[in-house]
Amino acid sequence: MIEFRDVSFVHQNGVRALDGVSLRVEAGEFVALVGENGAGKTTLVKHVTGLLKPVSGSVLVDGVDTREASTAQLSRKVGVAFQNPDHQLFSETVEEEMSFALRNFGFPPELVRDRVSWGLELFGLGEYRRSSPLILSGGEKKRLTLACILAWDPQVVMLDEPTVGQDAIQKEKLAGTIQMLKSAGKTVVVVSHDIEFLWPIQPRVVVMKGGRVVGDGPATAIMQDRDLLGSARVAQPQLVEFYQELHRRPGTPFVHPLDAARWAEEAMRP
Amino acid sequence: MADILKVEGLSFRYPDSPKNAVSDFELSIPEGEIVVLAGPSGCGKSTLLRTVNGLIPHMYGGEYSGDVLVAGSSVKRSSMRDLAQTVGFLFQNPENQIFMFSVERDVAFGLENLGVPREEMRARVDEALRLLRIGDLAQRAPHELSDGQKQRVALAGVLAMRPKLVILDEPTSLLDPKTASELVALVARLRKELGTTFVVVEHRLDLLVGVADRLVVMDGGRKVLEGTPRDVLFRDEAEAHGVAVPAVTKVQKLLAGRDAGRAAAGRLLTPSGLASAVEGRQA
Numbered sequence: 001m002i003e004f005r006d007v008s009f010v011h012q013n014g015v016r017a018l019d020g021v022s023l024r025v026e027a028g029e030f031v032a033l034v035g036e037n038g039a040g041k042t043t044l045v046k047h048v049t050g051l052l053k054p055v056s057g058s059v060l061v062d063g064v065d066t067r068e069a070s071t072a073q074l075s076r077k078v079g080v081a082f083q084n085p086d087h088q089l090f091s092e093t094v095e096e097e098m099s100f101a102l103r104n105f106g107f108p109p110e111l112v113r114d115r116v117s118w119g120l121e122l123f124g125l126g127e128y129r130r131s132s133p134l135i136l137s138g139g140e141k142k143r144l145t146l147a148c149i150l151a152w153d154p155q156v157v158m159l160d161e162p163t164v165g166q167d168a169i170q171k172e173k174l175a176g177t178i179q180m181l182k183s184a185g186k187t188v189v190v191v192s193h194d195i196e197f198l199w200p201i202q203p204r205v206v207v208m209k210g211g212r213v214v215g216d217g218p219a220t221a222i223m224q225d226r227d228l229l230g231s232a233r234v235a236q237p238q239l240v241e242f243y244q245e246l247h248r249r250p251g252t253p254f255v256h257p258l259d260a261a262r263w264a265e266e267a268m269r270p
Numbered sequence: 271m272a273d274i275l276k277v278e279g280l281s282f283r284y285p286d287s288p289k290n291a292v293s294d295f296e297l298s299i300p301e302g303e304i305v306v307l308a309g310p311s312g313c314g315k316s317t318l319l320r321t322v323n324g325l326i327p328h329m330y331g332g333e334y335s336g337d338v339l340v341a342g343s344s345v346k347r348s349s350m351r352d353l354a355q356t357v358g359f360l361f362q363n364p365e366n367q368i369f370m371f372s373v374e375r376d377v378a379f380g381l382e383n384l385g386v387p388r389e390e391m392r393a394r395v396d397e398a399l400r401l402l403r404i405g406d407l408a409q410r411a412p413h414e415l416s417d418g419q420k421q422r423v424a425l426a427g428v429l430a431m432r433p434k435l436v437i438l439d440e441p442t443s444l445l446d447p448k449t450a451s452e453l454v455a456l457v458a459r460l461r462k463e464l465g466t467t468f469v470v471v472e473h474r475l476d477l478l479v480g481v482a483d484r485l486v487v488m489d490g491g492r493k494v495l496e497g498t499p500r501d502v503l504f505r506d507e508a509e510a511h512g513v514a515v516p517a518v519t520k521v522q523k524l525l526a527g528r529d530a531g532r533a534a535a536g537r538l539l540t541p542s543g544l545a546s547a548v549e550g551r552q553a
Contacts, residue, residue: 013414036446037418083444084363135284138363138440139311164443167310167473167512193446196476196517235447238476238518238541245545257517261524264548268525 001027001187002048002156007057008211009043017043019211020057025189027155030182032198032219033191035208036233041191042083044208045158048189050074062155076105078156079149083164083191085141088148089133094125097133098148105152119147122177124170139165150177156187163194175201199223199237200255207232220253272342274435274467275299275322280336282317282326291317293491295336299484301434304461304468306478306499309488310512315471318488319437321345322469324353341434355384358433360441364424373415374399374408377426384431398426401456418445425453429460436460438470442477451477476516479503479538487511500538518544 002025009018017040025031033041046052047059050066059066062077082088091097098116107115120126123143128136133144142165149157163171171194178201181188192198198205198219205222207215209232215222222228223240236244239260243253248267254260277297283290292314299305307315320326324345327334338345341356361367370376377398381391399405402422407415412423421444428436438457442450458481460466472478479485479499487495487502489511495502502508503515504523515523518541525548539547 011414015414037444037449038416039446084365086363086365137312137316161444163473165311165440165473167308167313168509168514169512170311171473171514193444193450194474195447196474196514199517230448233446233448235451238516239521241541242518242521242545245542247549257520257524260517260521264521264525264544267548268550 001025001029001062002189003060004044004047005058005060007047007054007059009040009047009052010055017211018047018054021211021213022057023206023213023216025187027187028182028185030178030188030201030203031190032203032205033189033208034193034195034198034205034232034234035214039208039232040211041208042160043211045080045082045160045189045191048074048156048158049078049080075101075154076152077154078158079152079154080158081142081145081149081160081162083160085138085145088145089141092132093130094120094128094133094136094144095130097144098151101148101152107152115151119151122150123147124173137165139167139170142166143170146174146177150181154186156189157181158189158191160191161193162190163192163197171197193234195223195235195237199239202255207234224253272301273298273339274301274341275469276339277318277321278337278339280318280321280338281333282321282335283333284317285331287332290333290491292321295491295493297486297493297496299467299469301467302461302465303483304457304470304478304481305484305486306475306482307469307471307486307488308473308475308513309494313488313512314491315488316439317491319359319439319469319471322435322437323357323359324348324350351384354380355431356434358428358431358436360421360425360428360436360438364420364444367424367427368412368420371411372408373404373410373412373423373426376412376423377430380427380431394430394432395426398430401429401460402426403452418449421445422449422453432464433466435467435469438468438472440471440473442472442474450474454478454481457481473514475499475503475514476518479516479519480540487513503538 004021004023007018007021010016035041050071053067098119099112102112102115178188202219205219206213215228223237239254250263277295280292280295281290282292309315321338328350368376377395378391404422454477457468482499485499485502494511503519508515519538522539522544
């Protein structure tokens with residue numbers, strides 16, 4: 001579905017943001033990109049949408065080279081919620097914001113109305129329907145950009161730091177939304193520093209450092225690799241750290257606090 | 271110790287808004303504390319912060335009642351200029367506060383505005399750059415930096431003013447985990463060395479609970495919980511108010527219910543501390 005073939009990218013100021021990245025994400029996969037600030041994660045996302053084109057190598061989305069596809073073609077397939085929602089919001093009302101792309105993609109008016117209501121409801125934004133997006137809190141703006149994207153139902157959903165500004169309840173809903181997208185067969189790519197958010201939803205984890213992919217594998221394997229994570233300035237999930245600190249290891253790391261507590265209770269029994 | 275921040279019966283409603291953003295709010299923060307302010311998005315945290323740095327009521331219209339005292343002076347009656355020397359504010363989005371052509375100039379901006387002498391300014395800027403480990407970025411243009419680097423530049427600009435009270439609005443949200451824990455360690459060190467008071471709005475509590483003296487939870491514009499991080503996070507209501515109880519604290523709490531012994535000890539345990547407690551080793 002998404003394929004990076006030995007992709008390099010150099011910014012105008014000479015900074016090499018991607019350095020020979022090869023990566024294949026299959027349709028329906030759920031991938032988390034982690035790594036230190038400046039590792040190239042956002043640059044990678046911008047290559048999938050065609051906002052940036054590789055200096056060398058190629059990026060294929062659904063078999064099409066991004067150099068040969070228009071931004072409009074790509075954006076119908078790939079929806080991205082960027083880190084900073086202020087770069088994405090421009091309409092007078094929340095409702096208008098959500099309708100904009102849908103109308104551009106040629107959805108009929110009644111479908112636009114339905115999709116807008118569905119998105120506002122799903123993300124708890126119904127009360128702001130006729131408000132300006134500018135009055136929303138940081139977390140609410142993030143949810144609005146996400147609602148806008150899901151409304152046009154792209155095959156690939158990319159979320160750049162989606163948990164920033166979200167409280168625990170919203171994060172849980174977001175995790176639920178990701179599960180929903182997964183079960184609908186969508187390809188989901190999440191860029192996040194929020195390891196505690198990622199751990200329970202168990203993505204395939206791709207670790208980036210200095211423009212390269214330095215680790216790639218299931219969450220359980222990657223999150224136990226202290227050396228790899230340390231070199232990429234990524235923290236371990238608390239439950240993995242707890243599990244690794246135990247002298248009598250129970251087998252696989254705990255994914256949920258309840259599992260950890262149940263196990264610990266057994267261990268503490270005299 | 272004197273209260274650096276005192277909020278007295280504060281209510282505020284934005285123009286054209288049907289409801290108060292902040293209601294009947296009371297808070298006293300003694301000098302030198304690290305206080306974490308948490309709560310669901312849209313709960314009024316950002317509004318409360320604006321009443322402390324003076325943006326409300328000086329730059330916003332709306333209905334304001336009650337009072338906010340910073341270092342004993344009413345924000346309503348203080349000029350923005352005076353407040354800028356007492357209260358430092360790091361916005362959620364660093365792009366809102368960095369705009370000069372070089373990092374160095376940006377960090378010096380607030381000091382220049384106050385007319386701080388050149389040499390002192392140099393020293394303070396260098397110190398701030400060193401504290402945030404961004405000395406190598408001094409000559410770079412802020413717009414070329416990553417978001418995490420921008421965050422550090424903005425914070426350096428705040429610290430260069432040597433404020434008594436620093437408000438950080440989700441300071442770690444754009445930082446990688448290691449950089450985020452370094453920032454938290456930096457906050458703890460500045461509090462210790464300079465006696466600076468910090469109010470931190472943050473959802474990622476796992477990083478902060480180890481250094482915070484107090485956790486205040488807001489919901490619907492009101493204060494709903496207040497206490498030590500351990501007391502608040504062990505309360506059953508905490509999660510209902512959108513507080514992100516760290517995973518290891520959830521485990522500690524679940525164990526405390528059954529075994530009131532080691533795991534229920536008065537302080538919050540780290541993952542390795544909890545592992546030791548479970549195995550009966552010395553933490």
